[in-house]
Amino acid sequence: MLQNTMVICVLGRYLLKSSLCSRSWCRKSSLYSAGHGFQPEEIREKLRAFPGGAVDLLTQGETGLAVLTVNNPSRMNAFSGAMMVELEERVSQLESWTQGKGLIVRGAAGTFCSGSDLNAVRAISNPQDGMKMCMFMQDALTRLQRLPLVSVALVEGRALGGGSELSTACDFRLMTPDSVIQFVHKHMGLVPGWGGAARLVRLVGDRHALRLLGGALKVDPELGLRIGLADGVLEEGAPQDGDEGAALRQAEEWLSRYTKGPAEVIRAAKRVVSSGRELPLTEALRAEKEVFGTVWGGEANLRALAGKTKHK
Numbered sequence: 001m002l003q004n005t006m007v008i009c010v011l012g013r014y015l016l017k018s019s020l021c022s023r024s025w026c027r028k029s030s031l032y033s034a035g036h037g038f039q040p041e042e043i044r045e046k047l048r049a050f051p052g053g054a055v056d057l058l059t060q061g062e063t064g065l066a067v068l069t070v071n072n073p074s075r076m077n078a079f080s081g082a083m084m085v086e087l088e089e090r091v092s093q094l095e096s097w098t099q100g101k102g103l104i105v106r107g108a109a110g111t112f113c114s115g116s117d118l119n120a121v122r123a124i125s126n127p128q129d130g131m132k133m134c135m136f137m138q139d140a141l142t143r144l145q146r147l148p149l150v151s152v153a154l155v156e157g158r159a160l161g162g163g164s165e166l167s168t169a170c171d172f173r174l175m176t177p178d179s180v181i182q183f184v185h186k187h188m189g190l191v192p193g194w195g196g197a198a199r200l201v202r203l204v205g206d207r208h209a210l211r212l213l214g215g216a217l218k219v220d221p222e223l224g225l226r227i228g229l230a231d232g233v234l235e236e237g238a239p240q241d242g243d244e245g246a247a248l249r250q251a252e253e254w255l256s257r258y259t260k261g262p263a264e265v266i267r268a269a270k271r272v273v274s275s276g277r278e279l280p281l282t283e284a285l286r287a288e289k290e291v292f293g294t295v296w297g298g299e300a301n302l303r304a305l306a307g308k309t310k311h312k
């Protein structure tokens with residue numbers, strides 16, 4: 001009991017100091033340390049032995065939106081080891097992108113992501129390597145979720161296994177009409193290990209989470225909306241018309257509602273939500289105070305005051 005309380009206190013302090021407190025939000029901070037057996041360089045080297053695919057990042061300076069594309073279409077965008085390393089590198093890039101406001105995470109060629117590349121999984125199916133991959137991906141996806149960017153997973157086609165977990169690391173999920181999110185882990189004799197279970201419980205509550213994991217249920221857009229896993233359903237038809245970018249454009253338009261305005265204000269909004277999501281109330285309030293201090297009397301605030309803004 002005492003040990004649990006200490007772990008919670010240490011975690012709270014860690015979040016406040018490392019990624020959520022005012023002076024160091026943008027600093028790269030890891031979820032695990034050497035004390036947990038987390039040796040990132042050793043893990044990267046191991047993962048790079050499983051090549052294939054890419055994780056592409058496109059940042060748009062004018063809009064402040066970035067698009068992260070999981071790109072391995074011949075394997076339904078499964079994550080090779082090299083792609084796991086690339087994902088972490090892209091997250092590092094986004095951590096340093098101070099002008100960013102929004103992020104869309106998608107898969108190439110009309111499908112989201114079919115999880116880990118099973119060829120790599122078979123080769124590292126011993127417990128030691130599994131733990132290393134688990135810590136590495138938890139760390140990368142936790143840092144992705146904590147980015148001061150409003151993020152949305154654009155789910156087309158299938159989001160399976162690790163792909164379903166990736167979708168939960170975004171603030172929102174948009175689904176195309178025929179898409180499916182499925183935590184297939186049970187069928188693989190597994191549970192999520194990329195942080196997907198912990199995030200799923202926070203998104204849909206423990207009972208729905210247990211239904212999705214225990215039943216490996218296929219979540220279509222209707223079910224997704226009903227349980228709060230999906231935040232919107234995109235319009236029918238675009239890819240059949242030979243226009244692969246249509247879903248992306250719809251997602252950009254959807255996201256722009258939440259990213260319109262000065263970067264420092266949008267980023268501050270995401271930061272107070274991140275601290276509220278992760279920290280106990282007292283620490284979240286302190287973190288909120290720190291963020292408030294970064295916008296109070298700031299350029300956007302003074303402009304609004306000078307303009308006698310009315311909210312009609």
Ligand SMILES: CC[C@H](C(=O)O)C(=O)SCCNC(=O)CCNC(=O)[C@H](O)C(C)(C)COP(=O)(O)OP(=O)(O)OC[C@H]1O[C@@H](n2cnc3c(N)ncnc32)[C@H](O)[C@@H]1OP(=O)(O)O
Nearest residue numbers: 074075076078114115116117118119160161162185188190
């Ligand atoms: C469980 C958690 C774990 C983790 O957390 O790390 C994982 O994520 S394990 C991976 C979980 N995902 C799967 O088990 C996916 C298995 N694949 C399928 O169910 C199907 O392939 C599907 C539904 C994704 C697509 O079916 P469809 O009929 O449309 O296409 P194909 O089956 O012909 O697939 C095309 C091609 O892609 C290869 N593929 C698909 N997914 C993976 C994957 N995860 N790893 C490696 N390769 C994958 C599939 O084998 C086909 O290749 P081919 O050479 O043509 O056989």
